[in-house]
Amino acid sequence: MADATATLRVFRGDAETGKAVDYEVPLTPGMVVLDAIHSIQANQSPDLAVRWNCKAAKCGSCSAEVNGRPKLMCKTRMDSLPPDQPITVFPIKTFPVIKDLVTDVSWNYEVNKKIPAFKPKPNAEWKMYQRDVDRGQEFRKCIECFLCQNVCHVLRDHDKKQDFGGPRFFVRTAALEMHPLDSRNRIPLLREQLGIGYCNITKCCTEVCPEDIHITDNAIIPLKERVVDQFYDPLTMIVRKIFPAK
Amino acid sequence: MADSSTLKGLTRFGSTQRRDAWWIENLPFIIVFGGFLAYATWRAIENNYFWVAPYLSPFYSPLIDPHHHWWPFSPAFLILGGPGGFRITCYYYRKAYYRAAFAHPLGCAVSEGHRGYSGERKFPLILQNVHRYFFYVVTIILAFLWYDTVVAFNFNGHFGIGVGTIVMLVDVILLTTYSLSCHSLRHLVGGKLDCFSCTTFGKPRHAAWRGVTILNEHHMFWAWVSMISVGLTDLYIRLVASGAIRDIRLL
Ligand code: SF4
Ligand code: SF4
Ligand code: FES
Ligand code: FES
Numbered sequence: 001m002a003d004a005t006a007t008l009r010v011f012r013g014d015a016e017t018g019k020a021v022d023y024e025v026p027l028t029p030g031m032v033v034l035d036a037i038h039s040i041q042a043n044q045s046p047d048l049a050v051r052w053n054c055k056a057a058k059c060g061s062c063s064a065e066v067n068g069r070p071k072l073m074c075k076t077r078m079d080s081l082p083p084d085q086p087i088t089v090f091p092i093k094t095f096p097v098i099k100d101l102v103t104d105v106s107w108n109y110e111v112n113k114k115i116p117a118f119k120p121k122p123n124a125e126w127k128m129y130q131r132d133v134d135r136g137q138e139f140r141k142c143i144e145c146f147l148c149q150n151v152c153h154v155l156r157d158h159d160k161k162q163d164f165g166g167p168r169f170f171v172r173t174a175a176l177e178m179h180p181l182d183s184r185n186r187i188p189l190l191r192e193q194l195g196i197g198y199c200n201i202t203k204c205c206t207e208v209c210p211e212d213i214h215i216t217d218n219a220i221i222p223l224k225e226r227v228v229d230q231f232y233d234p235l236t237m238i239v240r241k242i243f244p245a246k
Numbered sequence: 247m248a249d250s251s252t253l254k255g256l257t258r259f260g261s262t263q264r265r266d267a268w269w270i271e272n273l274p275f276i277i278v279f280g281g282f283l284a285y286a287t288w289r290a291i292e293n294n295y296f297w298v299a300p301y302l303s304p305f306y307s308p309l310i311d312p313h314h315h316w317w318p319f320s321p322a323f324l325i326l327g328g329p330g331g332f333r334i335t336c337y338y339y340r341k342a343y344y345r346a347a348f349a350h351p352l353g354c355a356v357s358e359g360h361r362g363y364s365g366e367r368k369f370p371l372i373l374q375n376v377h378r379y380f381f382y383v384v385t386i387i388l389a390f391l392w393y394d395t396v397v398a399f400n401f402n403g404h405f406g407i408g409v410g411t412i413v414m415l416v417d418v419i420l421l422t423t424y425s426l427s428c429h430s431l432r433h434l435v436g437g438k439l440d441c442f443s444c445t446t447f448g449k450p451r452h453a454a455w456r457g458v459t460i461l462n463e464h465h466m467f468w469a470w471v472s473m474i475s476v477g478l479t480d481l482y483i484r485l486v487a488s489g490a491i492r493d494i495r496l497l
Contacts, residue, residue, distance in 0.1 A: 015253050015254075018252065019251055019252055020251040020252075065263065065355065067263060067264065068262050068264035068265065068355055069266075069355060070354075070355060082265070085265070088263050090263065091253075093253065093256065093355075097253065129442075129443045131442050131443065131452050132440075132441050132442055132443050132444075151354050151355055153350065153351040153358055153363075154363070154365065156355075157351065157357060157359075157363075158358075158363045160363075177440070178440055179440065180443070180444065181441070195367070197365050197367035197372070198363075198365035198367060199366075200340065200344045200365050200366055200371075201340055201344075202350070202351060203341055204354035207354055208354065217429070217462070217463075217465075221337055221429045222429075222433060222437050224375075225429065225430060225437065225438065226438065227375075228377075229438060231375075232375040232376070233375075233378065
């Protein structure tokens, strides 16, 4: 074990001229991919750019594509990867590369600004029961790693950044929409500016979420059903006309 | 092979850096769902061997105008649109066929290449939004299937149980569970509420929502087993009705 090594094939450079470069890294017990990247930085290539903060799968900074799969580098153990081939470590594909493994994810913060914040109901009684906040608590686990945004084919392959908010922001909108004390209606926003209709519920976002948020089943599909209520279902539309929502 | 050492090498259709057998996931669906579609279509056209006392095939229930007074074709076509549309617009089946048949996407982090895409925003896919109406239709059909199952205990006016009775009972239970695990039902019984504690009947609705949620977590499983069971139930009744096998009386 002492002199076992692994080969990392790390993307270096920018989007135009960047290329993968191989590094041989000594393995240590319990090592994660981020450790291996740090080892390259410390011993072989001090100018290797990587973004990280917590090394505890909680800050959401170290997202990358390890052997082609969107992962947190600090949560991906080296011994979970096949040792016989070079391990590829690439920047997340959906966002522009700044350098090496670092991408510019600022588009996400712009989307976030489109979502109106929590606004309490008038005369809200500030008392909440667990059964009313269970759903929101799942969504509050999000660490904004943007792995879901990265893997979503609507952004990744079709580049609908103008018209589509992406799974992370459906999670955020769901948390607000299902909030027991919130008074706003963000369903028209979801349908128009956030383009929830582009999502075809193929669940890649759910598959990669390191927080195990059931993004598709618990956020997106319930929101799609609410869009149906307000825009496509004649029966609920009539009922809403007669009994306006409280 | 695309050049996977640069970023630009990864944009062609089907290119990926993934090394696992990601494409395998689509195969069971293509084979079983494709087989089911072919079998169900053939059986609907066949217009024969769907009834052998006291069993009625679920593909032909409710049985409408079997003697062709006004409907010249197979009576199966009058009703198959209900369960068929229910499954075609089901959130699970959508996921499965968008991946396996439309390749949007073939697999996660597998490139789709540069093809047009409008999701479920335009005709015809915008019609997926009617899923809950298929749920209503299928609920009516389920009532008939339960009635058929009760009839399957009646052998010439006497209570009895045959292998066919068990087959039909298991089938109707699985079909009902599939319906009860539906995402639209989950929304309608309680998911649409923001605050269970502030609504009239909020507590029972929360309980109902919890119950549907527990089933809904395995919606794909119920979709599969109920599809296989309804196919096999029809096959069993066809084999008995055509005389290929004999139904065994258990009681
Ligand atoms: S389920 Fe929807 S949001 Fe999630 S990855 Fe698929 S298309 Fe994107
Ligand atoms: S929902 Fe999950 S995958 Fe998406 S940003 Fe949040 S933690 Fe990351
Ligand atoms: S370094 Fe914080 S999530 Fe990986
Ligand atoms: S979502 Fe699958 S049956 Fe309704």
